[in-house]
Amino acid sequence: MPVLSKGLEGIVATTTRLSDVQGQEGVLVYAGYDINELAGRVSFEETAHLLWHGHLPNQNELDDLSRNLRVRRELPQGLIDFIVGAPRTACPMDVMRTAISMLGLYDTELEEDINVDANRRRALNITAKIGVIAAYFHRARQGKSLPPRRPIFFT
Secondary structure (H helix, E strand, O other): OOOOOOOOOOOOOOOOOEEEEEHHOOOOEEEOHHHHHHHHOOOOOHHHHHHHHHHOOOHHHHHHHHHHHHOOOOOOOHHHHHHHHHOOOOOOOHHHHHHHHHHHHHOOOOOOOOOOHHHHHHHHHHHHHHHHHHHHHHHHHHOOOOOOOOOOOOO
């Protein structure tokens, strides 16, 4: 007789080296670090680096990642037009999901390239743009103008 399970309780769908969730104990681990060691102590960029590379960045790695994210924040005009034209009542997650999918339409640099380096560049591009997409839609749905793009300064 088959064993029945409610939902996915007790079912392992996949494994990962990136995180460990011990729900009963209230423990969440990212790449070997308890979330309580990270929360409020490391930046978004440091956490992204940790998840992408398996270790917290040194200052040079952090500076490089920060620069790479800054230069990729600009959105294509077609994507801005979509955000501004989206219904104000649209669910923000629906707008963000669609906007991320639309980024692929403008990804001419990578086209059919599916190697690890190309996927890392895609991850950088999406990570750099997701906050801008959220901020633009928030302003657009309130009828506010989009902020001007700030110049990029390198240190």
